[in-house]
Structures are given as structure tokens and as C-alpha cells.
Amino acid sequence: MKRPSQRSVSLEDLLRLKRAERPPEAFWADFDRGLREKQLAALLRSRPWWQRWAEGGFWPAVGRLALPVGAIGLIAGLFLVPRPHGEEAAAPALAVSSTENVPGATWAAPVAAEGVAVAAVPAPALEVAAVVERRAPVEALVVAAAEAVSPAISVGAPAAAPARVAMDSLPVAWAVGGQTETLVAASLLGGTKRFEPRASNPRSVVEPLQQMVPPGERRGTRILTAMVAAGAGESGPRASERFASRLSEERLYDQIERFGARGAGVNVRF
Amino acid sequence: MVFRFAARGTAAFAAGVIPAAKVLPQALIASPERRQEADADREIVLRVQAGEVAAFDALVLRYRERVYGVIYNLIGNREDAADLTQDCFIKAFRSIHRFQAQAAFFTWLYRIAVNSTLSQLRRQRLRSFLSLDQLDTEAPVAKEVIDALTDKSGADRATFAHELQEKLNDALQRLSIKHRTVVTLFEIDGLNHQEIAEVMECSEGTVRSRLHYAKQQLQAELAPYLRR
Numbered sequence: 001m002k003r004p005s006q007r008s009v010s011l012e013d014l015l016r017l018k019r020a021e022r023p024p025e026a027f028w029a030d031f032d033r034g035l036r037e038k039q040l041a042a043l044l045r046s047r048p049w050w051q052r053w054a055e056g057g058f059w060p061a062v063g064r065l066a067l068p069v070g071a072i073g074l075i076a077g078l079f080l081v082p083r084p085h086g087e088e089a090a091a092p093a094l095a096v097s098s099t100e101n102v103p104g105a106t107w108a109a110p111v112a113a114e115g116v117a118v119a120a121v122p123a124p125a126l127e128v129a130a131v132v133e134r135r136a137p138v139e140a141l142v143v144a145a146a147e148a149v150s151p152a153i154s155v156g157a158p159a160a161a162p163a164r165v166a167m168d169s170l171p172v173a174w175a176v177g178g179q180t181e182t183l184v185a186a187s188l189l190g191g192t193k194r195f196e197p198r199a200s201n202p203r204s205v206v207e208p209l210q211q212m213v214p215p216g217e218r219r220g221t222r223i224l225t226a227m228v229a230a231g232a233g234e235s236g237p238r239a240s241e242r243f244a245s246r247l248s249e250e251r252l253y254d255q256i257e258r259f260g261a262r263g264a265g266v267n268v269r270f
Numbered sequence: 271m272v273f274r275f276a277a278r279g280t281a282a283f284a285a286g287v288i289p290a291a292k293v294l295p296q297a298l299i300a301s302p303e304r305r306q307e308a309d310a311d312r313e314i315v316l317r318v319q320a321g322e323v324a325a326f327d328a329l330v331l332r333y334r335e336r337v338y339g340v341i342y343n344l345i346g347n348r349e350d351a352a353d354l355t356q357d358c359f360i361k362a363f364r365s366i367h368r369f370q371a372q373a374a375f376f377t378w379l380y381r382i383a384v385n386s387t388l389s390q391l392r393r394q395r396l397r398s399f400l401s402l403d404q405l406d407t408e409a410p411v412a413k414e415v416i417d418a419l420t421d422k423s424g425a426d427r428a429t430f431a432h433e434l435q436e437k438l439n440d441a442l443q444r445l446s447i448k449h450r451t452v453v454t455l456f457e458i459d460g461l462n463h464q465e466i467a468e469v470m471e472c473s474e475g476t477v478r479s480r481l482h483y484a485k486q487q488l489q490a491e492l493a494p495y496l497r498r
Contacts, residue, residue, distance in 0.1 A: 015457040020412035021403040035356045
């Protein structure tokens with residue numbers, strides 16, 4: 001490449017070379033033909049109504065705003081879908097009542113208080129299982145309950161392992177749950193006869209008036225349940241992992257004191 | 271190119287349906303040629319807005335080479351540039367009733383062309399390739415530069431011109447889209463800073479800054495061809 005320096009060549013000179021790049025004459029004939037076809041198609045093709053609106057053919061000011069306003073309205077509508085008023089309030093009550101009806105909650109706490117080795121099955125764990133049941137499918141409940149009691153079962157009754165089988169219907173799940181409870185009661189309590197009737201047939205002997213709990217106690221139970229649920233995570237498998245870690249009652253009450261749950265309010269201290 | 275769909279155009283124009291022509295901002299059409307051109311464009315646009323579709327052909331004939339040049343220099347591919355130029359005129363034709371003469375028609379048309387090209391470039395960023403038009407080495411602009419860079423013997427002049435053209439286009443394609451746009455509009459199409467700012471919808475300072483940076487980068491790329 002020979003480039004004698006007879007004259008200075010600047011960048012602007014080089015860029016001006018681009019002006020000398022031109023298409024051949026035949027190019028413009030093809031160009032005109034193609035443009036005519038496209039223009040005819042544009043004339044004959046009917047545009048959708050929103051484009052005509054947006055281009056101001058009908059109502060210029062509103063037409064330009066129609067799409068954004070409509071989109072905002074649609075998004076706002078998605079957030080403002082009406083929900084049943086009592087749904088949120090009824091959910092904790094359901095959890096509490098389930099907790100109260102779980103037989104394990106009745107017998108496990110005294111056992112732990114007595115310091116027997118059976119404390120491996122904590123009452124809060126079963127309460128959490130009842131809470132998880134409200135959110136997760138029935139299978140999660142069965143698996144969670146089985147995981148919570150599995151160490152005890154492995155000691156006393158190895159035959160309880162099939163409790164992990166997935167269930168499709170609620171009655172079947174409750175039936176299996178009842179069996180599990182019975183097995184747990186039988187294996188853990190062993191020769192302690194005073195727990196046998198309550199563990200084997202817990203629902204039949206409870207009087208309706210005895211189920212009524214003072215409001216303060218009910219509120220405390222609700223807060224306890226919510227805290228345990230929050231501590232146990234959101235998904236079924238994570239909850240079951242927490243059951244396996246076996247929160248003790250003392251630890252739970254420590255949490256309650258730490259969060260300062262009194263009456264209807266909760267004070268958080270760090 | 272003549273269209274026969276303007277049934278009511280001329281009559282509406284003659285009957286005074288068209289509103290009075292607006293006065294263009296003085297700053298945007300500084301040179302007398304541009305002002306004269308803008309006035310002529312405005313009259314044609316008003317006729318098209320009144321329904322005389324065939325009048326749009328005059329705008330196409332007036333601007334097709336310039337619009338094609340802008341798009342071609344931005345995209346570096348003549349087939350794509352031809353398609354985009356046609357699409358640009360179709361878009362302008364369909365939207366011309368919204369043109370309110372607050373800016374010059376060519377500024378509005380350039381804005382459509384640049385925006386369409388930038389969208390296309392963003393879509394095909396990974397699969398772009400050069401397809402160049404023939405460099406007319408006998409054109410006065412090119413002849414002077416090529417003569418200055420060769421020994422005038424003519425032996426390897428065509429080869430050198432071809433090589434230079436490829437290097438130049440390659441260097442332009444290495445610029446970012448916005449820098450390439452500024453260089454193309456300023457150095458090749460001859461728009462001033464204010465017009466470029468109008469087309470690109472940014473400030474004049476931004477245009478100057480981009481131009482300065484783009485020239486620095488191009489000088490580094492094309493250093494072997496520059497003689498000071």
C-alpha cells in the first residue's frame with residue numbers, strides 16, 4: 001500500500017468518502033416498485049380499532065391515553081379483586097381448633113412435663129403439623145406427622161413406616177393420622193395405662209363445654225401457633241425439617257417472651 | 271409513482287379545509303436553502319393531509335436518497351437499508367396526519383428513519399454483516415482523497431479504494447449505535463448539531479460529546495490512512 005504524503009488527509013475527508021457510495025440506477029426502480037406495493041397494502045389494509053384510536057382518528061386526546069389508562073386499570077383490577085371478609089380471620093381459628101383437637105397435643109405436653117424420655121415428640125410440633133395442614137395438601141400433613149414421630153416409632157414400633165405413603169383424600173389422611181397417633185401412643189407410652197384411652201379414642205370423650213377456652217388463652221395459643229408456623233418456614237418439607245429439629249417447649253416459651261406476646265399485641269425486642 | 275386514491279384531496283384543499291400553515295421555528299431551518307426546502311415540504315404535506323395521496327410521491331422523490339443514505343450508513347447493509355427506507359416512508363405516509371409542522375418535515379422524516387434503524391440494529395445486533403454499495407472512485411469527493419492516498423499511477427487504485435472502503439465501514443460499525451448515528455448525520459449527511467439533537471431527541475451538548483468521542487475512536491481505528 002503506497003500512501004505518499006502529498007496532501008494531508010483528515011478523518012473528515014475519509015468520512016466524506018461515504019458520500020460516494022451509491023447504489024446503481026436499477027436499484028431505485030426496484031425500490032419504487034417495492035414502495036408502491038407496500039403503500040398500496042397500507043392503504044387497503046384496515047387497521048385495528050385501537051390503532052385508529054391511538055392515532056387520533058376518533059378522539060385524539062382520549063385516544064392517546066386509552067392504552068395506558070386501560071393497562072393501569074387492568075393492573076389495578078387485579079389487585080382489587082374482592083375477597084370474602086371472614087376468610088383471613090377464620091384461618092387462625094381453624095388452626096387453633098385443629099390444635100385443640102389433636103390428641104397428641106393433649107397427652108404430649110404432660111409427658112414432657114414429667115421428664116419422661118417420650119419428650120422426643122413435642123406438643124408444638126404437632127401443633128405446627130395442624131397449621132401446616134391448613135396450607136399444604138394432606139400428604140404434607142401425613143409426612144410431617146410421620147417425620148415428627150418417626151424416631152419414637154423406630155424405637156418402639158418399626159411397622160409405622162408406611163405412614164409416608166401419599167394420600168389423596170382427606171378421610172383417608174385422617175384415618176392414617178389417627179392410626180399414627182394410636183401407634184405413637186402405644187409405642188411411646190408403653191405401659192402407662194392412664195394415657196391409653198385418651199390416645200386411642202380422643203374425640204369421643206371431650207365435652208363441648210370443655211372445648212371452650214378463655215379468650216386470653218385462645219389468643220395466646222393463636223399467637224403461639226402463628227409464631228411456630230413462621231419459625232417453621234413456608235413449605236411443607238421445610239416445616240418437617242423443623243419438626244425433626246425438635247423445638248422444645250422451653251425454647252418456644254423463650255421465643256414468646258422474646259417477642260413479648262401479651263394480649264392482642266406483640267412487642268419485638270432485639 | 272402515482273396513486274389514484276385521492277378522490278377528495280384537491281377539492282378539500284381548494285375549499286379551504288386545510289388550516290393555515292404554521293410558521294416553522296427559525297432556529298431549526300437556519301440556512302436559506304433549508305428554509306426554502308422546508309416551506310416547499312410544508313405545502314406538500316398539507317396537500318397530503320388534505321387527502322391528496324399522490325402528493326406524497328414528491329416527498330418520496332425528494333428524500334429517498336438521503337433517507338436511504340442515512341439508513342445505509344448506519345446499518346452497513348444495502349438490502350436491509352432498502353427495506354428500512356421503504357418502511358420509513360410507509361410509516362411517514364400513515365402518520366402524516368399527525369405531523370403538525372412544529373419541526374421541519376425532513377427532521378421528522380429523519381427521526382422516523384433513525385428510530386426504525388436503531389430498532390432494527392438492536393434486534394439484529396448479533397447477525398449483522400456488511401453489504402456495501404459500489405464506491406464511485408471518480409466522484410469528486412472520493413477522487414481527491416484517493417489520489418492523495420495513492421501514487422496516482424492507477425495500478426492498485428481500485429484495490430486500495432476497495433480496501434479503504436471496507437476499513438472505513440468496519441470502523442464505523444465498531445462504534446456504538448448512538449455514536450455512529452451522530453457521526454453519520456454530521457459528517458456524511460451534513461446536518462448541524464441542532465438538527466441532530468432534534469432528530470435524536472437529545473441535547474446539543476450530548477450530540478457534541480458523542481461526536482467528539484466517536485471521532486477519537488475513528489481516528490484510532492483509521493490511523494494508518496490519516497496524514498497530518
